[in-house]
Amino acid sequence: MKLKCPECDGDINVKDVVEGEILTCDDCGVELEVKKNSKGNIELKVAESEGEDWGE
Amino acid sequence: MELLLNLLKIYSPSGKEGKISEFIASELNRLGFNVKVDEVGNVEASLGTGRPHVLLCGHMDTIKGFIKPRIRGRVIFGRGAVDAKAPLAALICGAKKFSEVNEKGKITILAVVDEEKNSTGIKHFLNRCNEEYDYAIFGEPSGAYGLTIGYRGRLLFKISCITESGHASVPQFFENAIYLAKDVINELQMLEQRWEGLEKERFWTPSLCVTKIRGGEYHNTVPSHCNMIIDVRVPPMMRNDVEREILSALEKFLKTEKVSISLLDECEPFLVQENSELIEAFVQAIREIAGVDCKFHRKTGSGDVNEFIKKFNIPCVVYGPGNSKLSHTKKENISIKEYLESIEIIKNALIKLFQKWH
Numbered sequence: 242m243k244l245k246c247p248e249c250d251g252d253i254n255v256k257d258v259v260e261g262e263i264l265t266c267d268d269c270g271v272e273l274e275v276k277k278n279s280k281g282n283i284e285l286k287v288a289e290s291e292g293e294d295w296g297e
Numbered sequence: 298m299e300l301l302l303n304l305l306k307i308y309s310p311s312g313k314e315g316k317i318s319e320f321i322a323s324e325l326n327r328l329g330f331n332v333k334v335d336e337v338g339n340v341e342a343s344l345g346t347g348r349p350h351v352l353l354c355g356h357m358d359t360i361k362g363f364i365k366p367r368i369r370g371r372v373i374f375g376r377g378a379v380d381a382k383a384p385l386a387a388l389i390c391g392a393k394k395f396s397e398v399n400e401k402g403k404i405t406i407l408a409v410v411d412e413e414k415n416s417t418g419i420k421h422f423l424n425r426c427n428e429e430y431d432y433a434i435f436g437e438p439s440g441a442y443g444l445t446i447g448y449r450g451r452l453l454f455k456i457s458c459i460t461e462s463g464h465a466s467v468p469q470f471f472e473n474a475i476y477l478a479k480d481v482i483n484e485l486q487m488l489e490q491r492w493e494g495l496e497k498e499r500f501w502t503p504s505l506c507v508t509k510i511r512g513g514e515y516h517n518t519v520p521s522h523c524n525m526i527i528d529v530r531v532p533p534m535m536r537n538d539v540e541r542e543i544l545s546a547l548e549k550f551l552k553t554e555k556v557s558i559s560l561l562d563e564c565e566p567f568l569v570q571e572n573s574e575l576i577e578a579f580v581q582a583i584r585e586i587a588g589v590d591c592k593f594h595r596k597t598g599s600g601d602v603n604e605f606i607k608k609f610n611i612p613c614v615v616y617g618p619g620n621s622k623l624s625h626t627k628k629e630n631i632s633i634k635e636y637l638e639s640i641e642i643i644k645n646a647l648i649k650l651f652q653k654w655h
Contacts, residue, residue, distance in 0.1 A: 248632065250370035269372055270620075270628040 244285055246271065255283060263288050300324065301386040301636065304357075305366035305375030311358040311414040314338050321357060321408050328393050330406065337421045338410045344396045345403040348431060349654050351647065352405050353392055354419070354601065355385030355436030355617070356412030360625050371633055378631040380624035381412070384436030384617025387636060391643025399648065401655045405430075412601050416564075419601040423608050432575050432612050432650065434643075435602045438619030439594055441639040442583050444576060445615035447500055447595030448603055450531040450566035452540065455524060456481060456547075457557050462514065462521035471519040472555070475512040478523040481550055482507055485527065488546045500595035503539045505529045526561070530597060533566040564603035567613070568595070574653060575612040582645035587638055596621075616643070 244253050251268030255275070258264070262275045264285065274288040303324075309317040318338040326332045330342035340357075359377040366375035375382070385408060392404045405428070409418030439445040458478045463471030485505060492503050505527050512523030531539050543558075550556035569576065571593060580591045602613055618639035623629050 246370065248370055249372045249374075249630065268369075268628065269374070269630045270623050270626065271372075 242283070244283070246273065247285060247287060253285065255285075258283065298633070298637075300390060301373065301378075301383055301631075302366055302368075302375075304382040304386055305373070305377055308363045308376070309358050310361045311411045314358050314410040317357045318408070318410065325389070325406060328389075329396075335421065335425070337418055339418050339422050340408040341405060341422075342407075343403060343405045344392070345399075345401070347402055349651060350403040350405065350428070350430050350432075351650065352407060352430045352433040353388040353436065353643075354407040354409060354433060354605070355388050356381055356410070356418065356601065357385065357408045358410055358413050358418075360413050362627070364627065364629055368633070372630040373633060373636075374628075374630040376629060378623075378629045379438045379619035379621060380629070381437050381617060381619075383619050383631045383636050384438060384639075387618055387639040387643055388434065388436045390640045391647065394640065394644040395647040395651075398644075399651055402651050404647070409601060416601055416604050419604045423604060426608075430609060430611055433602070433605060433609065433614075434575075435600060435605070435613065435615045436617045437600050437615050438617050438621040438624065439615055440592065440620065441618045441635040441642060442587055442589050443592040443594055443616075444579055445594045445596055446571065446576065447533070447568040448566065448599045448615075449500060449597055450533070450536060450603060451562070451564045451599045452529040452531055452536070452560060453562040454527045454529065454543070455559050455561050456527060457559075458512075458523040458555060459557075460519075460521050460555055463519045465517045465519055468519055474520045474523040474555075477550075477555060478510065478512060478525060481547065481556060482525070484546050484550070485543075488542060498595075499597050501532045503529065503531055503535060503542075504597070505543070530599070531566060533568045536563075536566075564599055565606055567600075567602050567606055567615075569613060573612045573614075575614050575650060578646040578649040579614060579616060579642070581649055582642045586641045586645055 242255050246266040248271045249269035258275045264273045272288040273285040307317040322332050322334050322340045325342040332342045364376040411417040458474040460472040460474045508528045509526040513520035583591045618635045619631050
């Protein structure tokens with residue numbers, strides 16, 4: 242199944258994903274969380290990230 | 298948006314900032330700033346007089362590797378979109394918007410060259426600067442809702458290994474300077490592992506990295522010279538301890554006089570108190586504009602602010618839109634919403650800061 246990255250409209254192939262899984266958009270690098278909407282369909286939202294910040 | 302896109306269109310790797318320096322000077326002049334360009338291409342532009350005097354400093358250079366600027370979806374791709382043309386553009390736009398609602402005090406925009414390589418821009422500026430400032434804001438990606446309040450310091454060492462050379466056909470009779478360097482590196486790696494083993498937050502842990510190495514003279518000669526550079530990152534208050542540990546780790550080599558170590562460069566760690574009025578102004582601005590709490594970052598790298606604080610003991614902070622994980626990558630891009638919000642946050646923070654004076 243193909244979805245669109247909500248940030249850069251890039252194509253993201255999703256297969257066998259589970260709710261809460263974190264994917265990375267290959268085009269813009271944003272981390273996306275797999276969610277289910279009210280209709281039970283898979284959608285992608287920008288994830289809240291707490292990762293390490295290397296700085297400049 | 299137009300300013301950011303125009304900055305991204307001009308390829309400006311460190312050392313080749315001429316064209317972008319001209320563009321920034323012209324643009325700031327058009328916006329009504331009093332503009333000066335110095336001998337190395339730094340652009341300094343002021344509005345207003347009196348106190349407080351706030352310096353807003355960003356860098357116009359990027360790493361090598363042009364990325365064609367383009368808007369796609371809700372983001373803009375481009376080299377420097379994160380590090381650090383969007384933060385620089387946000388400082389310029391935020392300062393300009395602030396000046397439209399404020400008549401007191403002075404704002405100086407400083408766009409420097411060469412932050413990515415040797416910080417020659419900020420060093421040159423600091424050497425000739427006779428101004429007084431009350432606050433300084435450095436434009437680097439902290440995220441629009443975050444502030445960077447700490448950078449580790451840096452020590453740059455050169456280690457030289459020198460031995461007697463000989464014919465490569467009888468290597469067993471001559472000491473190989475490259476193999477000696479390997480033993481030195483092994484010792485340094487063990488020191489690095491001891492530091493890692495402390496299991497403290499990375500900001501508070503020293504680290505070292507061999508970043509360059511060169512050895513050997515001829516294809517048929519046992520190497521008699523091998524030099525390497527080590528980049529050491531130092532948490533606040535640990536500079537002397539770290540240097541002592543490195544010298545201690547290398548003591549057995551240094552005693553032989555075949556190995557020597559020299560300090561090439563250093564910069565101070567930067568750490569600001571969370572309750573400074575400059576920080577408070579940004580915390581309130583972020584809450585007001587974005588409705589979220591500010592996140593504080595202590596970064597493992599270093600920036601131009603580390604050079605600045607050697608000369609100026611004033612409240613400083615590092616702020617700018619962008620996800621720094623995308624810095625220096627092929628995917629470098631910035632969220633348009635985040636960029637535009639950061640402009641409002643900078644304007645709002647300046648309003649709050651200046652209100653404390655007038």
